[in-house]
Amino acid sequence: MKQLVGVLLALACLQVQAAEEQTVVLISIDGFRHDYIELHGAPNIAKIAEQGVRSDGLMPVYPSKTFPNHLSIVTGQYPSKHGIVDNNFYDTERQQRYKMGDGVKDSTWLTTLPIWNLAEFQGVKAATFFWPESEARINGRTPSYYFNYSTPAPNRQRINQMVEWLKLPEAARPRLITGYFSIVDTMGHRFGPESHQVAKAVKHVDELIGELWQRIHDETDVPVNLILVSDHGMSQITAQDMIDVNALNINEDMFEVVNAQTRLMIYPKEETTEQQTQELKQRLMQQAAQFVVESEQQLAQLGVTDGPRKPAIVLGTQAPATFTTRPQDQRKDGGTHGFHSSRDMDGLFVATGPAIKQGGELKRFSNIHIYPFMAKLLGLELMTEIDGDAAVLAPIIR
Known part of the structure; x- marks a missing residue:
């Protein structure tokens, strides 16, 4: 009898579980x-x-x-x-x-x-x-x-x-x-x-x-x-507010540069020293007008942690400005995200x-x-x- 009750309870539990799935x-x-x-x-x-x-x-x-x-x-x-x-x-x-x-x-x-x-x-x-x-x-x-x-x-x-x-x-x-x-x-x-x-x-x-x-x-x-x-x-983004990446004069023999349109991510290559990275960062901070050099504190607040995929330097923009490598006659208004x-x-x-x-x-x-x-x-x-x-x-x- 106890075994039967146990089986019935088990079946009831399975039925409730199935009903709740x-x-x-x-x-x-x-x-x-x-x-x-x-x-x-x-x-x-x-x-x-x-x-x-x-x-x-x-x-x-x-x-x-x-x-x-x-x-x-x-x-x-x-x-x-x-x-x-x-x-x-x-x-x-x-x-x-x-x-x-x-x-x-x-x-x-x-x-x-x-x-x-x-x-x-x-x-x-x-x-x-x-x-x-x-x-x-x-x-x-x-x-x-x-x-x-x-x-x-x-x-x-x-x-x-x-x-x-x-x-x-x-x-x-x-x-x-x-x-x-x-x-x-x-x-x-x-x-x-x-x-x-x-x-x-x-x-x-x-x-x-x-x-x-x-x-x-x-x-x-x-x-x-x-x-x-x-x-x-x-x-909304506009052609007139686009920032020419080439004008930043970043040495691509020393740095990997990834243009994410709303961000520019800069990674030092193996032979690039920390001093060279900091020198570039300081120069870009002086050039910054339409963009900002993201601080370590800001990146940490945004959930960015240290690791090989974290850029050494991140340049950020706000709409309607974006980064581009296109010639001026190929730039168009439109829309984007990433800010x-x-x-x-x-x-x-x-x-x-x-x-x-x-x-x-x-x-x-x-x-x-x-x-x-x-x-x-x-x-x-x-x-x-x-x-x-x-x-x-x-x-x-x-």
Whole structure:
């Protein structure tokens, strides 16, 4: 009799556990600024936000670039910890340059545990339809299902595939899905954040998100929690305010120079002495007018720690100024990101679903807190040290 009671209790526990199992669909809309819903009109996203929670803004980590921030969202770590410190950078120990997506060919560029690995290691299947470095074999694993980030795919195909994943039999179905759309960012760079081209891109993505959410309800019976984020916002830049890198006269026989547009990163080569580095730094400080030489204290406050990927000298700008190597006749107005965190750099955060409370104010917060939030929704135990804090988003969980 006792054995029977034990079996029944165990079955009851399993049933409760199964009933509580949640699914997370995380969608990134690259370059979707915090105010685009109102500025350009995104009624579907606005409606989804009314069903759940929307923050006043999502603060990017430094620098506010695509790859560092996408990795921070899915790791809960600052770039110095997860390894991807910019879209492009130099490593003085490896004596190599990283450019976007190099982790696919060599996963040792990444020193982290992304959410899809955390899930897979704990028996939860994951699927990614594009996310920076999501197809890299990190810690020897990939998501159960993924698409190569660089492979062209129509936006609607991405929606179709995510719905199909959710319709798989339970044993094969992923409980974590990530998706990614780049068109808003692309139009923002070309035409600026307040352009009609960005408005058109916002409306296109808004229709896709609305379709996805409707189809999840109509075609599946899975308890899906939808999280909409963006990696950063966008600021207007002007050709007349661009700073000519060549005019700074940095000796590239002595220094590796990486132009990140909003930042100039300078790394000493092996034979370059500390004195030569300091002499260059002092000269640049005297030249500084449209830019600043970032102090060690400022970099530390931004989460930058010592290591081979930390530049010896960082020059920073504020919108509308940027660094360029283009001749004057090839410079154009447009938009960009990568500046220090500001309202223009704030992205989007919207969450809704059966595990998310409806309504309530949510102040702007750093994107490093999304990782422990997703882990909690999925019932995952954290396995590594992170910078994010689960307490930040705990109040919006039912």
